[in-house]
Amino acid sequence: MEKQSEFVTRLMGWLNQASEVAQGWLLSPAAWSQFALLALAVFAAVYAARRIAPLARRMLNPGDKDTAVATTLRFALRFLPLLMPLLAYGFTAAGEEVTRSLFGSGDVIALGKRVFFFLAARLFVQQVLRDPFLKLLGKYVLVPVTALYAVGLLDDIALRLEETIIALGNIRFSVMALIRGLIAGGLLFWLGSWSNRQSADYIKKQEELRPATRELAVKATEVAIFGAAFLLLMSIMGIDLTAVALLGGALGVGIGLGLQQIAANFVSGIILLIEGQTTVGDYVELDGGEKGTIVKMTARACVLETFDGKWIVVPNEHFVTTRVVNYSDAGSANRYEALFSVGYDTDINKVPAVIEAAVAALDFVLQQPDGPDCELRAFGESSVDFAVEYWVNGVDDGKNKYGSVVLFAIWNALKAAQIEMPYPHRVVEIKNTEIKGVMPKGMI
Known part of the structure; x- marks a missing residue:
């Protein structure tokens, strides 16, 4: 109750003070002259804003250009709604100087000046600010502060907040x-x-x-x-x-x-960025079997994207303390091989030329640092095994599918040359020919 009565007493004091000020203004010739100057300032500001705003729009209009200057001009055009209240603020400030020099008082026109500043702040928040955070800050901080400034209470409230002290241990600061x-x-x-x-x-x-x-x-x-x-x-x-x-x-x-691991990953991330041995866009394979393209490097980890779109988050420490195969760092060209087999009835001396020509005809196969090379690898149970090595400009990470295209080319080349690709044959010989009275006629 005592706090409530104290607040009511203070509020009544403010109201009485405002009433006395208003009565003084109504009975003072100096106040009336200030009202006249205030009205003149408003009229001059409205007239000047109406004349200046169209001219400013024509001069600052950037059209459809997308340059830094055009962006700056568009940003400047957003401030045109503030033209009238700012002009009124400037005119009333000049009028205040005149009335204070003539009458020694300028409270009325000073109030008008502060009101115009409040209107400019309100328009600034409503029509100029577009960022959500700045708009929120302007709505709940700038507009209330300028409103208190307009009615002349800002200094008193600021002083009261400065005198209110908050203590946290040895640290003391005001509200x-x-x-x-x-x-x-x-x-x-x-x-x-x-x-x-x-x-x-x-x-x-x-x-x-x-x-x-x-x-x-x-x-x-x-x-x-x-x-x-x-x-x-x-x-x-x-x-x-x-x-x-x-x-x-x-x-x-x-x-x-x-937090040793986090610190180790952070330091490892800095080492990776400084050395530059692995970076965004590289296709890497880690010692643990993870492989993919580095799509993001953060202070703690690297993000690998596999060929099927999955993301693998790998701590930076793994790139420093374990073996990493970087398919992209040594250069853009990489070598791959495709395996195939032919039958034993084939003249294998003709196979390398046929396959090398077919693979070399593919548009993505390089001739440098070396062209396609077909090699005899082994004599299998049912086939003669070959492999063709080729260089491509890129990484066969599953997206490019170089291997599939090369195998199609090998198949078509062997078919065109009438070279058979064998399949396993098995001969079964039954030595005991008498099985339950049934005598087979031969071998199966």
Whole structure:
């Protein structure tokens, strides 16, 4: 009840003060002159905005161009709704200087100036801001703050928040510092995220850099941006950075003891990016049998995409401590082989020329560093076994299916040359010909 009565008393005091100010304005010739200047400022702002806005639209219209200058012009056009309240704010500010020099008072026109600033802030949030986070921040922070500024209560409320202290152990800070830190933190990390996206897009467009170098530059830029944002936030909140350094040292020891694998993967990721032996786009095979194309490299792991579309997340440490076969790092050309067999009745001296010519005719088979090479591998039970080796520009990861096309070419070439591809034959001889009185006539 006492708190409620105290609030009611304070509210009544504010109302009485506002009533006295209003009565003073109504009875003061200086106040009436300020009202007249305020009306004149509004009229001049509306007239000037109507004349300037069409001209600005014509001058700043970028058309259908998609350049950096055109993007900047489109961004500038979004501020045209603020033209009238900002002009009114400027005119009333000039009128305030005039009335204070003539009458020694300018409270009325100063109130009008603050109201126009509030209107400009409200239009800025409603029509200019498009990012959801910035729009939310403007709606619940910028508009209320400018409203308090317009009615002249901002300084009193800010002073009261500064005097309210929160203590957490040896750390003491005011409510105002906490609010300022939350707002600044939100803005800084939004700006850091935006800057990181822009810098990452720019770095990834630099084709002259190796993919590993681009990834390393992106990660380094990200760490630098968010590290600077964190330090700046600590400074804004008034937190002693020496205490943060001690806390960081303690956290470092804890991370080193409890999160050794994560730390090892993080360091391994940096080593991979610096060395550049494996990077995004490489087709690799690990010692454990996992193989696929690297589609993403993070601070903790690499993501492999198999030929059937599955994603395998492999910790970075595996790329450093185990054997990794990189089919893409040594160059774009890779050698493969296709196995086939012919019958024993075939003149095997003719087979290499027939098969090498058929495989060389395929458009994806390279002649450098070596053309197709057909080799005799073994004499099997039912066939003579051959293999043809060929080079292609790429990786046969299951998507390209080089092997299937080559086998079709071998089949068609053997058929055209009338060379038989054998199948197993078995001869069964029954030595005991008398089985239950039945005498077979011969061998089966």
